[in-house]
Amino acid sequence: MQVVLDPTIRQDILVTLLFVFLAVGIELIAGLILAVALAPRSLSNTIGSTILLLPFAVTPVVSALIWRQLLNPNYGWVDYYLQRLGIIRRPIEWLSSAPTAWIAIVGLDVWQWTRFVALILMAGLQGIPKEPQEAAAVDGANAWQTFWHVTLPQLRPFIALAVLLRLVEAFKTFGTVQILTGGGPGRATELISLTLYRIGLQDFQIGAAAASGILFLILLSIIVSQLLQVLGKNTELLE
């Protein structure tokens, strides 16, 4: 009961939910835009989608270390080139304040995974029949209406699959955030997996860690089983 009532654990769960929601949400929207842009078959799109595969093969520990260097306020590329472009006036200490640290951790996840979402959706776009879209165009629907009312519903199974796979992985996030912010500043980016690591494997409060772990697991199973049901209804992917 101590764990359930512990406000810091509850805050970490909220932090985790927010992280997952932001990261997966942005990845889905950006991935959809990218998928639409990449879907027409052409040479540059083939080359493009091959290059876009690279980030998700990069070892997460390495990408977190590289990001930390790029975001360094003294000699990082990000601050320097943002100043050169006139977007910011003085260097931003990305990892020292909560809002910018959030931009950093969500940004890293988005960098690593948006293209994965895009590739799933692109496979969907290339696989769905073209006739309904053409019919809609003949009936006078504009590009946006066709996309929203015809293409998007056909894509639903692929969207559900992408969301499921990303959601599951985003909840497991550990290494990248541990290295990038270590949960800081303060506890602003302390995901539940970081807390579990700290209390279980560094402070050796095994009981408390196990209790929080089970709490986390229950939460996850509720969310994932709901999603699996949605996925099962919309697709034959599970057959």
Next chain:
Amino acid sequence: MADIDTKRLPLKVAGRLVVWGSIVAALVPLIFMLITSIKPTGDTQTIPPKWVFVPTLEHYEAVFGGQTSSSQAFLPLLWHSAIVAICSTALTILVGLPAAYALARVRFKGRKFLATWILSTIMFPPIVAAIPVFIIAEQLQLIDTYPILIIPYTAFNLPLVVWLLRSFVAQIPAEIEDAARVDGCSRIGVLRKIILPLVVPGLAAGAILSLILCWNEFLFALTLTRSDVKTAPVGINEFTGMFGTQWGNLTAASTAIVAPILVMTLVLRRRLISGLTLGAVK
């Protein structure tokens, strides 16, 4: 037609911008890593960033020769990672293929439930497993040995690979199998002579997925290894030690970790996509 083309033009331009912007964003951190790894030590941290410099391999020599202030030479760590990844992948495929075949073909009670249950285990967060595994490993004195990484990695990747292979097996027409069975081939014989050759693409997808996940894994390796089987992702973190970060060495080691999987990704990209989507995209 001309009317439609002029209307579509801005959309096309926007599409190109999205694609190229995304490619640049994908590449910048990788370019930074590669460039920094061949800069002379004095040039690794400068403002403005130096784009003109004399390329050097000193960092690679230091990293592979073990002449860094990190506690351990880096090359053995890459070996440890490779051994763990290859053994675990072999084990995963060995167990996963028969399991996938049974789920796809053999009619038994609770099959559907079992299949869904296997899929739902992919959500199991490694951190929740890490604590009990650590306690067990300590009591069995398995800390810092190969099995204590290989077994949990296999356990974590098995559901993914089973699910993936199941969708590949399900695609093979059952008639081929039935014909072989009528001709007197046993179940094991069918699996070996008919299914195995036909699911090679699936096996490739499963293998590359498992290799990448094992190679990149950080949490278990951090918790369960000390020095004898310490893997590369854990070792690389030590370049950011108390003497300040050695960026040249760090980026050289990063490149060494990332290079093998980037090459594999480019060569086997289609298989990787099908692996990552658990066979939904073939």
